[in-house]
Amino acid sequence: xxxxxxxxxxxxxxxxxxxxxxxxxxxxxxxxxxxxxxxxxxxxxxxxxxxxxxxxxxxxxxxxxxxxxxxxxxxxxxxxxxxxxxxxxxxxxxxxxxxxxxxxxxxxxxxxxxxxxxxxxxxxxxxxxxxxxxxxxxxxxxxxxxxxxxxxxxxxxxxxxxxxxxxxxxxxxxxxxxxxxxxxxxxxxxxxxxxxxxxxxxxxxxxxxxxxxxxxxxxxxxxxxxxxxxxxxxxxxxxxxxxxxxxxxxxxxxxxxxxxxxxxxxxxxxxxxxxxxxxxxxxxxxxxxxxxxxxxxxxxxxx
Numbered sequence: 001x002x003x004x005x006x007x008x009x010x011x012x013x014x015x016x017x018x019x020x021x022x023x024x025x026x027x028x029x030x031x032x033x034x035x036x037x038x039x040x041x042x043x044x045x046x047x048x049x050x051x052x053x054x055x056x057x058x059x060x061x062x063x064x065x066x067x068x069x070x071x072x073x074x075x076x077x078x079x080x081x082x083x084x085x086x087x088x089x090x091x092x093x094x095x096x097x098x099x100x101x102x103x104x105x106x107x108x109x110x111x112x113x114x115x116x117x118x119x120x121x122x123x124x125x126x127x128x129x130x131x132x133x134x135x136x137x138x139x140x141x142x143x144x145x146x147x148x149x150x151x152x153x154x155x156x157x158x159x160x161x162x163x164x165x166x167x168x169x170x171x172x173x174x175x176x177x178x179x180x181x182x183x184x185x186x187x188x189x190x191x192x193x194x195x196x197x198x199x200x201x202x203x204x205x206x207x208x209x210x211x212x213x214x215x216x217x218x219x220x221x222x223x224x225x226x227x228x229x230x231x232x233x234x235x236x237x238x239x240x241x242x243x244x245x246x247x248x249x250x251x252x253x254x255x256x257x258x259x260x261x262x263x264x265x266x267x268x269x270x271x272x273x274x275x276x277x278x279x280x281x282x283x284x285x286x287x288x289x290x291x292x293x294x295x296x297x298x299x300x301x302x303x
Contacts, residue, residue: 001024001025001026001061001062001065002022002023002024002025002031002058002061002062003022003023003025003058004020004021004022004023004051004054004055004058005020005021005023006018006019006020006047007019007020007021018047019038019043019050020038020047020050020051020054021034021035021038021054022034022035022038022054022057022058022061024071031057031061031071031072031073032073032077033072033073033076033130033134034054034057034061034130036137037057037130037133037134038050038054040133040137041129041133042129044279045279046276046278046279047276052122052126053126053129053130055123055126056122056123056124056125056126056127056130057126057127057130059093059096059097059101059123059127060072060093060127060130062101063089063092063093063096063101063103064089066103067089067092067103076134076138080143080144081134081138081139081143081144083134083135083138083139083155083159086131086134087159087162090127090131090162090166093124093127094120094124097120097123097124098115098120100115121170121171124166124170125167125170128163128166128167131163132163135156135159135160139152139155139156139159140152188231193231196227196231198211199211199212199213200212200220200223200224200227201224202217202220202221202224203217203220226240229243229259233259233286233288235261236278236282237273238273238274238275238276238277238278239261239275239276239277239278239282240275241271241273241274241275241276242261242262242263242264242275242276242277243259243261244264246260247259247260247261247262248260248288256287257287257288258285258286258287258288259285259286259287259288260285261277261282261283261284261285261286262277262283263276263277263283
């Protein structure tokens with residue numbers, strides 16, 4: 001019924017010539033309001049963010065079609081942008097996600113132990129982003145001439161309060177699930193970093209590192225550099241893949257070196273996963289601990 005597809009563009013946007021869109025597989029056309037949302041809100045975000053947002057909207061569109069036997073786009077347009085029903089269906093959409101996209105059961109948020117609430121929370125956040133876009137663009141005096149500006153602002157204020165309340169529930173559901181604290185990310189402790197380096201240190205001819213899972217020394221050295229760069233410079237995987245020998249530049253003023261994180265615009269890269277900058281704000285320069293002879297590894301490491 002609905003499908004997220006990648007579309008190649010003739011003109012580059014941000015650092016990509018590709019965009020994700022939600023399609024109606026029966027009409028073979030993009031869904032109207034997700035299309036506008038993609039072009040106006042998320043097109044400059046990473047492809048992975050576009051994909052996750054649109055997959056959440058795919059669930060919303062399936063939920064709406066199963067319940068009302070009509071496309072959400074058709075409903076929203078033909079109802080003259082009726083926000084009241086959408087507002088009322090947010091809770092039911094959460095219950096729908098909680099029951100694995102099934103409308104035949106009712107289980108309230110937080111009550112199903114077999115459900116990945118982090119996944120649900122991410123989908124609800126994406127939907128609320130879309131809902132906020134609709135409200136900003138279509139809950140206006142121009143679209144609702146029978147309402148004055150004060151009435152519009154009052155309706156918006158009430159809806160935003162409801163959205164903020166839902167966001168609080170979502171944050172709570174991701175942190176505390178069934179009485180146990182859950183965290184998406186944790187920083188590595190100094191002890192963890194030490195053990196990691198002991199594990200990935202490349203073997204030497206007179207000292208084999210039995211902890212290193214990779215036996216080939218060039219592979220060990222490559223993997224060590226990958227982890228060292230990601231750990232010390234906060235590089236994403238796609239950014240790491242962009243690095244070349246030209247990414248390290250010597251200062252004209254002193255002996256310091258900088259790591260240049262930028263897009264290469266290499267359209268002939270043959271790797272299955274393409275290197276990329278997350279968005280236009282990710283271009284940056286990092287001062288790096290390197291000299292003309294060798295990388296500044298921890299003292300315990302001799303290459």
